Amino acid sequence: MKSAHDSLRLIADRLADERAAAHSIVATLRASLETSWDRPLPEAWRTLGFVQELTTAATEVLEQDPAQSRALAQFALAVGTAVPRADYPAITVVQLEGQAWKTLGTAHRYLSAHDAALRAYDAARRCFAQFGALADEHAAVDLAIAVVFSEIGKFDEALQLIAKAADVFASFSDEQHAIQGALLKAMIHHRRGDLRLARSAYEYALRSAQHRDDLHTLAAIHNNLGHLLAELNETSAAADSLARARDLFAGLEMPIEVSRTEGGLARLLLNNREYERAIALLQPARRHFLSLGMIEEAGVAALDIVDALVAMNDRAAAQQLTETVLAEFRAARLDRAIVAVAYLQDLLREHPAPSASIHHVRSYVEQLRSDPARVFLPLPE
Amino acid sequence: MLQFCTFIFTELPTALVASERQINLQRADVGAVYEEHRRLLVGTAVSRYGIGEDDAETLVHDVFLAYIIKADEVVDVRSWLIGAICNASKHYVRTRARSVGLPPDIIEEPDPASVRVVDQLPAELAARECFACLTPRCQLALRLRYLEGYSAPEIAAELLTSAKYAQKLVSRCLQQAYDRYQSKGAGK
Numbered sequence: 349m350k351s352a353h354d355s356l357r358l359i360a361d362r363l364a365d366e367r368a369a370a371h372s373i374v375a376t377l378r379a380s381l382e383t384s385w386d387r388p389l390p391e392a393w394r395t396l397g398f399v400q401e402l403t404t405a406a407t408e409v410l411e412q413d414p415a416q417s418r419a420l421a422q423f424a425l426a427v428g429t430a431v432p433r434a435d436y437p438a439i440t441v442v443q444l445e446g447q448a449w450k451t452l453g454t455a456h457r458y459l460s461a462h463d464a465a466l467r468a469y470d471a472a473r474r475c476f477a478q479f480g481a482l483a484d485e486h487a488a489v490d491l492a493i494a495v496v497f498s499e500i501g502k503f504d505e506a507l508q509l510i511a512k513a514a515d516v517f518a519s520f521s522d523e524q525h526a527i528q529g530a531l532l533k534a535m536i537h538h539r540r541g542d543l544r545l546a547r548s549a550y551e552y553a554l555r556s557a558q559h560r561d562d563l564h565t566l567a568a569i570h571n572n573l574g575h576l577l578a579e580l581n582e583t584s585a586a587a588d589s590l591a592r593a594r595d596l597f598a599g600l601e602m603p604i605e606v607s608r609t610e611g612g613l614a615r616l617l618l619n620n621r622e623y624e625r626a627i628a629l630l631q632p633a634r635r636h637f638l639s640l641g642m643i644e645e646a647g648v649a650a651l652d653i654v655d656a657l658v659a660m661n662d663r664a665a666a667q668q669l670t671e672t673v674l675a676e677f678r679a680a681r682l683d684r685a686i687v688a689v690a691y692l693q694d695l696l697r698e699h700p701a702p703s704a705s706i707h708h709v710r711s712y713v714e715q716l717r718s719d720p721a722r723v724f725l726p727l728p729e
Numbered sequence: 730m731l732q733f734c735t736f737i738f739t740e741l742p743t744a745l746v747a748s749e750r751q752i753n754l755q756r757a758d759v760g761a762v763y764e765e766h767r768r769l770l771v772g773t774a775v776s777r778y779g780i781g782e783d784d785a786e787t788l789v790h791d792v793f794l795a796y797i798i799k800a801d802e803v804v805d806v807r808s809w810l811i812g813a814i815c816n817a818s819k820h821y822v823r824t825r826a827r828s829v830g831l832p833p834d835i836i837e838e839p840d841p842a843s844v845r846v847v848d849q850l851p852a853e854l855a856a857r858e859c860f861a862c863l864t865p866r867c868q869l870a871l872r873l874r875y876l877e878g879y880s881a882p883e884i885a886a887e888l889l890t891s892a893k894y895a896q897k898l899v900s901r902c903l904q905q906a907y908d909r910y911q912s913k914g915a916g917k
Contacts, residue, residue, distance in 0.1 A: 352790055353763055360759040361799045385866040394861075400798070422887070426865035429872045441795045447798075464886050471877055480820025481788070481795040481813045520812030521805045 359437060366397020373444070373457040374401045381419055389430050394718035396436055399428045399444050406451045413600065414458035419453035439479045444474030446482070460720055464498050469493045474634070484525070491529055498536050500719070506536055527556045527565055536665050538576055546576055567596035571609050578616050586616055611649055612630055615640065623656040630656075634705070643680040647673045651710035654692075658702060667696050688712050688724040751763045758800050763793055766807065770814040778818035855910065862909035867902035874899050 375394070377384060402424035410417040428445045453468035473616045473725050476486035490513040497506035510529045534549030550573040557566045574589035590613045597605040610629045617626035623641040630649045639647035650673045657666035669694045692709045695702050708727050715722055767789060774785035792813040796803070803809040860868060873879040873887060885895035 352767075352786065353760060356790070356793050356797070357760050359794065363797065386864050388862075389865055389868075393851075422869055423865060423871065426869040429868040429876075430861055430863075430865075437794050439791045440798065443798050461886065464883075467883060467887075468878075479791055479795070480817035481791045483820070484799075484812065485795075485811075516812075516816070519815060521808030522812075523804070524802075536844035611840070630824055728837060 359440065362620065363397050363400065364509055366395040368397075370395070370398040370401040373399070374405050377402075377423075378405060378416070378420070381416075381423060382634065384423070385426075389427065391506070391686070393427060394432065396428075396431055396440060396444050398474045399431065399448060402427060403444070403448045403451050406448075406455065410451075410455060410458060411604070412450065414455050418452060418455035418459065421448055421455055424448040425452065427620065438558065439481065442475040442478050443482055443485065446472045446485055446489070449475060450485075450492060453489075454492060457492070457496055457499070460717060462500050462693050463487070465496050466493065469496070483516050484522055485521045487513040488525055491525060491532065494529075494532055498532060498539065503536050503540055507533065510536075523556070523560060527553055527560070527562070530556060531565065531569055534569075534574060538572065544578060547573075547580070550576060563596050563600055564602075567593045567600065567602075567605070570596065571605075574609075574616075578612070583616060583620055590616065603636065604642075607636045608645070611652065614649075614652060617650060618656055618659075620691060625675050627653055627656050635676055638676075643676050644682065644685065644713060646715050647677060647682075648710060649694075651706060651713065653688075654696075655706045655710070658696070658706065662697065667693070670696055682716075684722065684724060685713050685716055686721070688705050689725070691726055759793060759797050762796065762806060762810075766810050767805075770810055773811060773814050774818045774821075777815070778822055780818055780821060784821065785818075788821060789814060792817055858913070859906040859910045862913060863902065863906055866898075867905050870895075870902045871906070872899050 369392070402420050406417045406424065407418035411418065425445070425448050428441075428448060431441070433441050449468050449472035450566040453465045453472060456462075456465035456468060469492055472489045473486060475494075476482040476489060483621050490509045494506040494509040494513070497503070497509065510533050514526060514529050517523075517529065530553040532551060534546050534553055535545035537543075537549055550569060554566075554569050554573065557569055560566075570589045571593035574586045574593060577583075577589055579588035580586075590609055594606055594609040594613065597609055610633050614629040614633070617623075617629070630653050634649035634653070637643075637649060650669055651667045654666045654669050654673075657663070657669065670689060674686065674689045674693060677689055690710045692702070692705060699705065706729055709724075712722070712724055770789045770792060771785045774780045774788055775782060780788070792810060795813060796806075796810065799809075860871070863871070870884060870888070873884050879887065881899070882892040883895040884899065885892040886891065888895060890898075890899070
């Protein structure tokens with residue numbers, strides 16, 4: 349058995365050496381990727397270790413810059429095509445290519461390109477399906493596909509995939525993915541409006557996550573549970589949950605999520621008629637989103653401020669802010685959102701009680717992020 | 730009632746953001762983990778799934794190769810390895826169940842896979858060499874078109890361009906492959 353042991357050590361050492369060699373090159377490549385697409389690939393880059401480093405880099409930048417994540421994952425696949433396959437075990441080739449496809453799919457999903465995401469995930473599935481030993485990787489792709497399905501409203505298909513993947517995660521004792529599956533299931537019940545089921549599913553996910561060192565997942569569960577509790581009018585519990593989420597995201601140095609969670613806390617304050625406090629939270633969040641070019645999210649925060657201003661009888665300031673949002677959406681060419689905000693602008697001039705319409709427009713703009721083709725319909729008179 | 734629907738879903742494996750640590754684990758762990766668990770895994774494949782010892786060894790080897798890539802993400806190594814060998818064994822058994830026995834006189838027949846080997850093998854080698862000559866942009870474009878079966882509009886969506894340009898890019902990359910392969914041949 350010495351030879352099998354030795355061959356495993358050899359491949360492990362080889363991949364580790366290739367990754368170590370690729371590490372600094374990939375770090376530099378991040379800044380100059382655009383120019384590398386049309387240059388011949390250096391011989392030394394044509395290794396699986398290089399592919400793995402590129403995929404890792406793509407995962408690292410996903411939260412901050414999904415477009416760069418997509419470019420890095422695509423480059424990983426291009427390099428993977430040039431790697432001499434016979435030099436590596438077949439399972440290692442398909443595992444690393446599958447991971448690159450999965451990362452590409454997730455980058456597309458972050459960019460709301462659902463069809464492209466599903467195509468990439470399907471390619472990942474084909475890679476992992478070749479070897480039974482990669483069943484957990486395959487199940488992780490199924491879970492990622494379930495996320496896309498849940499975002500495009502295919503809830504039953506998503507739940508089926510989650511159930512299928514859960515069995516595999518259990519067989520690997522893979523708690524992290526199992527909790528992510530539980531979180532996604534809770535979100536689907538939540539999106540469907542089945543708040544009772546959603547609550548018990550979030551609480552189950554929370555209990556499972558609390559003993560693990562996965563603060564990111566824990567923060568996401570607290571955030572979503574906070575929103576659910578707010579919908580159930582359990583204001584105090586909702587505020588606690590959202591504050592926990594915000595603190596966890598702050599500790600993880602995830603400023604976008606901190607701003608999003610503060611947006612949730614602000615909406616809670618709005619619901620509680622604490623308008624000035626809500627505006628104090630929303631304004632920095634809006635500025636943060638604008639500084640990152642996240643125009644839709646900045647617009648959603650602005651519409652919450654408009655809501656507060658109208659409630660405070662400051663209609664002039666509400667109209668002025670709506671005009672600013674409209675100008676931002678026009679500059680970003682967000683055509684569908686422009687129609688909705690232009691409608692709101694007209695309404696604010698003449699309607700005596702525009703609150704329901706503000707909520708309607710806000711909700712529409714928020715949903716555009718997951719459903720960009722959605723058509724705006726005004727509320728019936 | 731206000732709408733509260735800023736959902737957050739997380740699927741970022743913490744291991745993937747710790748590249749250097751991952752490299753070191755990849756290098757150090759596998760030998761010891763193999764020595765510790767090999768017998769258990771082979772035994773599981775043989776006794777629970779009725780797989781022959783040689784095939785079980787091959788499956789275990791695959792499991793450890795998969796583990797090398799995942800090492801830093803795995804929390805409970807033993808449970809993960811058992812899960813992997815069970816799933817690998819089930820896959821093996823399913824695949825074997827679809828096999829049918831061959832008639833005894835098949836020994837006289839040539840292997841169907843090798844019938845066209847004289848034409849196919851040089852073509853495959855040439856295709857691989859062609860790919861190796863290309864720029865990364867062309868490698869990706871041709872891979873999407875010919876290995877993954879993407880249509881021109883699907884390539885366009887992937888590369889954020891128009892379907893017309895995607896079609897043009899594929900043609901240009903085919904030409905690049907032809908030219909570079911030819912000049913490589915002439916260089917020899």
